[in-house]
Amino acid sequence: MSRSPKRVTIADVAAKANVSLSTVSRVLNGNATVDPAMAERVRTAAAELDYSASPLARSLVLGRTQTIAVVVPDLGNPTFQEILRGLSRAAGTAGYHVLVADSAETVDEERVLARATRRRTDGVVLCAPRMDDAALASSLRELSPVVVVNRATADAPVVGADYRSAFSEILHHLHRLGHRRLVFLSGNPRSSSNAARTAALAAFAAAHPDVMITEIPCGVDVDSGARVAGEVRASGATAVLAYNDLVAMGVMGVLRRDGMRIPDDISVAGFDDIPFSRWTSPTLTTASVPSRELGARAWEAMERALTDASAPPTADWLLPVVALRESTGPAPA
């Protein structure tokens, strides 16, 4: 926005075309019907001056910025990267720009960050898995229009992946294979996606009293998985459900290094289906979360909210696809 070598404004075009400002505005916006000859004069003048309206001034007077914000807790997380990607592409196609805000995991700042970005945009896509419910509720009001990702609420449109069902599916798969002693490597205890897994676990446990399930607090990356491999062995479990693929790869690496065979001695399942999970040895059983599609859906929801503010909030839960691969097999006798 440095108007360094004095930018060309609508007035310059008007002068060059010998018309009024309003006429220029009209032809450039395709409004009203203006004399063809004049219109042509304006168009060539604009072209020669390489003129285009200032988005800023336009935004101020029109009350919309053609921009939406997306706030995420961590741009380093592949899930949010994919969501951002899908969102950015979809919004871009519709002529909208995207402002990103990374709260750097500081939950306290999340709300003010969201507010700040909201004021420079027409709406915000909120990824705030760890924000507490009260803060979320009041945020939703001040952020509107807002669409919430991966988190249930009745006060705003929601798009998300049904982690719970997918996780449950993996549980049943292991059960069918004969596993009765399972261990779950949990991620961040305060995240909603961890809660979804825990919920699936609880429901499964209630329905299958014969299965013993242990939870080991772990983390979300390869190193965390590697770190708890010892605990996993000590637990005597025949199958391990990792919080995600990275964790699964971490345990798998150490387990194999220690001489265990997968899945003969122990089965391992991940979550997320990162590209590399089909290239580990053995290949990894996991669930494919459609994060990019989620981003695209988030845009659709936002577009709806933008055009019809009074429309009732919708919820759009996508079911992850479970990929059964080599890392899970029959429980050892």
Place this chain on the structure above:
Amino acid sequence: MSRSPKRVTIADVAAKANVSLSTVSRVLNGNATVDPAMAERVRTAAAELDYSASPLARSLVLGRTQTIAVVVPDLGNPTFQEILRGLSRAAGTAGYHVLVADSAETVDEERVLARATRRRTDGVVLCAPRMDDAALASSLRELSPVVVVNRATADAPVVGADYRSAFSEILHHLHRLGHRRLVFLSGNPRSSSNAARTAALAAFAAAHPDVMITEIPCGVDVDSGARVAGEVRASGATAVLAYNDLVAMGVMGVLRRDGMRIPDDISVAGFDDIPFSRWTSPTLTTASVPSRELGARAWEAMERALTDASAPPTADWLLPVVALRESTGPAPA
């Protein structure tokens, strides 16, 4: 920006505090010195009304948006994701917002996209490895202030990783291990980072006539690597330099599946040092590109350009760190 339930403006605050608009503006911006009593009245009025100035109106009058744009060819590329992350964090700390623009690999649209985003921001960080030189040159002029990433130019500040030196280091490493027949799996022939590798290769070849180097057009992902594994074997090379880690993992997977031992039968080196490269078996020799740091440096360069437009362009080339791991070993007899 929907001012739906009529937003509170500076006039409301002024009215409530019984002062003029300018006074409100002054205290809220810490300008000039205003009567303490008045200042206090204004502050409480603003607080009670939950007022904060419209960034839009502010931008229009101040001529700056407190926002910078970053345009990348593909948000799906980990390199750009990391750059974005580093940039976003650094800019955020300085009170700046970040607008992302994904050109979706359409080189033609890149320039207009960059222009469009530039008008809504104070500057742009340009990642355009495939844009041709002419387009780049003229873009730099119309985008200023602009900082260019991973691409040499004298017309703008540059930050980048010295791919060439790092790649060269890996070449020498393999040479010391006795390898004399190498194969390079190239990425996108038109990308600048592929060019850097090719340049290193050429220089090395010139200095070492005893080494035979073959190039196999490949790609940039795991699948591409897997696809060319056959060609690699047929080439009779004792070492393969992959365009990046994903490609390396792809070849490595298929090679091992075919019964080849790594590094005993053939050495494999990657590039990028993605987190998982230290967990493959064998662990992968590669070079760690400091993309996040690059993002941070890009912000620093942008901040300089923002504050002093007449400062001479600087170039900041970071040297990737080569990580020698298990996938490379002595050449077989």
Place this chain on the structure above:
DNA sequence: CTGTTAGCGCATTCAC
């Protein structure tokens, strides 16, 4: 120190 005035660049009433 404080209030009044004049724009920032544009879209849009309203008169002609």
Place this chain on the structure above:
DNA sequence: GTGAATGCGCTAACAG
């Protein structure tokens, strides 16, 4: 159809 005002919300001269 077209041009002359009015205002979006705010900051920065400019006077008092």
